[in-house]
Amino acid sequence: MRAVFLHTARSLLASVPESALRTSPAASEAHTPPPADERSATSRTPASSYRAGVRAVLPLIPAVVAFGASFGVLAQAAGIGGVASLVMSATTFAGSAQFAVVSVLGAGGTTAAAIVAAVLLNARYGPMGLAAADVFKGGPLRRLLEAQLLVDESWALSNRDGRFDRRVMLGAGAFLYVGWNAGTAIGVAAGDSLADPATLGLDAAFPALFLALLAPLLRSRTSVAAAFLGAAIALALTPITPAGVPVIAATAACLVGLTRPRSVPAGAQAGADAGRPQPDAAGRRTHPRDARPQEAST
Amino acid sequence: MTAAWTAVLVVGAATIAIKAAGPILAGERQLPTGVSRVLDLLAPALLAALVATQAFASDESLVLDERGAGLLAGAVAVLLKAPLLVVILVAAVTAAGLRAIS
Numbered sequence: 155m156r157a158v159f160l161h162t163a164r165s166l167l168a169s170v171p172e173s174a175l176r177t178s179p180a181a182s183e184a185h186t187p188p189p190a191d192e193r194s195a196t197s198r199t200p201a202s203s204y205r206a207g208v209r210a211v212l213p214l215i216p217a218v219v220a221f222g223a224s225f226g227v228l229a230q231a232a233g234i235g236g237v238a239s240l241v242m243s244a245t246t247f248a249g250s251a252q253f254a255v256v257s258v259l260g261a262g263g264t265t266a267a268a269i270v271a272a273v274l275l276n277a278r279y280g281p282m283g284l285a286a287a288d289v290f291k292g293g294p295l296r297r298l299l300e301a302q303l304l305v306d307e308s309w310a311l312s313n314r315d316g317r318f319d320r321r322v323m324l325g326a327g328a329f330l331y332v333g334w335n336a337g338t339a340i341g342v343a344a345g346d347s348l349a350d351p352a353t354l355g356l357d358a359a360f361p362a363l364f365l366a367l368l369a370p371l372l373r374s375r376t377s378v379a380a381a382f383l384g385a386a387i388a389l390a391l392t393p394i395t396p397a398g399v400p401v402i403a404a405t406a407a408c409l410v411g412l413t414r415p416r417s418v419p420a421g422a423q424a425g426a427d428a429g430r431p432q433p434d435a436a437g438r439r440t441h442p443r444d445a446r447p448q449e450a451s452t
Numbered sequence: 453m454t455a456a457w458t459a460v461l462v463v464g465a466a467t468i469a470i471k472a473a474g475p476i477l478a479g480e481r482q483l484p485t486g487v488s489r490v491l492d493l494l495a496p497a498l499l500a501a502l503v504a505t506q507a508f509a510s511d512e513s514l515v516l517d518e519r520g521a522g523l524l525a526g527a528v529a530v531l532l533k534a535p536l537l538v539v540i541l542v543a544a545v546t547a548a549g550l551r552a553i554s
Contacts (some may be wrong), residue, residue, distance in 0.1 A: 210536075213536050213537035213540055214540070217540070217544075232456075233456060234456040234459075234460065235454075235456065235457075238454075238456050238457050238460045239460075241460055241461075241464065242460045242463070242464060245460075245461075245464030245465070245467065245468060246460075246463050246464045246467045247467070248467055251463060251467065252463075255459050255460070255463060259455065259456060259459060264455075265455040265458050265459050268455075268459045268463075269458075269459055269462050269463055269466075272459070272463040272466075272467075273463065273466050273467075273470075276463075276466070276467045276470055276471075277470065278498065279467070279470045279471045280470050280473055280474065281474075281491070281494055281498075282474070282494065282498070283470070283471055283472070283473060283474030283475050284473075284474035284478055284491065285474070285491040285492075285494050285495075286474070286475070287474045287475045287477075287478035287479065287481075288478070288479075288481075288482070290475035290479075294476050297472060297475040297476045297479075298468070298472040298475075298476060300475070301471045301472040301474075301475040301476070302468060302471055302472070304471050304475075306498075306502065310495060310499060313495050315492075352547075352551070353548065353551065354544060354548050355518070355522060355543070355544035355545060355546065355547030355548030355549070355551065356544055357506075357519055357547070358507075358518060358519045358521075358522025358523065358526070358543045358544055358546065358547035358548075359522075359540045359541075359543055359544045360502075360506050361502070361503045361506040361507035361519060361522070361523045361526070361543070362522060362523055362525075362526025362527075362529075362530075362539050362540055362542070362543030362544075363536070363539070363540055364499045364502045364503045364506065365499075365503045365523065365526060365527055365530055365539075366526070366529075366530050366536050366539045366540075367499055368495075368496060368499040368500055368503060369530050371495055371496045371499070372496065376493060377493060377496040378496075380493040380496045380497040380500075381496040381497060381499070381500035382500065383497065384496065384497030384498060384499075384500040384501040384504075385500040385501055385503065385504040387501065388500075388501035388502075388504045388505050388509075389504050389505075389508065389509075389514060392505060392508075392509045392512065392513070392514055393512060393513055393514060394512075395512075396512070397509075397511065397512065400501065400505055400509070401498065401501045401502060401505055404497055404498065404500070404501030405494060405497055405498060405501075406497075407493070407497035407500075407501075408490050408491065408492075408493035408494045408496075408497045409490060410493060411486075411489040411490040411491075411492065411493040412486065412489075412490060
């Protein structure tokens with residue numbers, strides 16, 4: 155879709171799920187002593203967490219379905235058959251790349267051009283998958299399948315201070331998957347009798363969504379620097395590179411993380427070079443940069 | 453095989469592989485501090501790039517249109533700490549309203 159689905163959001167993880175949990179029956183159970191029924195006793199935590207993912211992504215679902223439908227409509231118009239459209243949504247599950255294929259083929263472009271455009275657009279999932287790698291469990295097949303639920307929105311929604319919440323990602327990703335594929339089916343079935351989502355302003359919903367997810371992350375100077383640099387790179391490259399390249403190139407902005415963390419005590423590494431990646435093996439999991447306040451765990 | 457099917461299958465297979473690469477290859481191995489510090493900044497960098505391109509890019513040009521206005525309205529909602537749903541609605545309604553009157 156013109157957007158993808160991301161979320162990071164403390165705004166979600168903090169406000170949506172929490173408030174949701176406070177009011178939902180399941181959550182009140184979680185706060186009351188021992189739950190009476192066995193199912194909730196064994197699955198309480200996981201369930202509330204998957205549910206947190208589902209709830210977090212709920213506000214997006216109408217837009218996702220609408221864009222899925224518009225993909226279905228446009229794909230028909232571009233000569234991609236109904237079955238092929240459905241297969242594409244089920245396998246690629248990434249709106250921007252799917253729209254890119256439709257627009258290239260629809261404009262009479264070559265198959266190769268369509269493939270290159272889509273792969274460039276989806277290349278961002280490489281670094282995103284790497285960042286979230288440790289939330290996936292089990293053998294290669296299970297990882298391969300679960301990783302397919304990784305889309306911008308589920309990735310961002312489940313990101314908390316650089317850690318990813320497995321259940322939020324899978325819950326949100328699964329809901330997005332259902333919405334996207336259902337939308338595609340609606341679009342394929344309905345043809346162009348559907349309204350253009352742009353008329354409803356839905357295309358403006360995605361940048362606003364990403365901004366809302368970005369805002370709570372901007373607590374350290376390095377993350378502010380990375381955000382500004384990322385946006386600047388993307389905007390600067392938009393007029394001169396094929397679609398997809400600007401966003402991938404923007405990932406280079408995270409290299410500002412290589413600058414020396416500010417929280418290192420002055421005396422600790424008096425002689426350390428400023429630009430060095432700080433190879434202190436001792437504190438692998440300790441992020442020196444995390445001088446941020448600890449998040450109240452939800 | 454038609455061109456469309458070729459594109460669909462190749463893009464599908466490539467996307468599946470791209471998404472799975474990190475989770476399969478990196479596994480539960482802990483990344484060195486330097487690497488994870490860099491990856492931690494991926495979220496702000498990537499989100500900001502998505503905000504920028506989805507609001508201001510149209511194919512390969514930069515444009516200022518109703519999406520930009522929607523984003524601005526959404527930004528105000530974000531500053532006011534509105535819930536996500538409200539942020540999205542404010543942006544969408546702003547863009548839709550401007551399109552309706554233009």
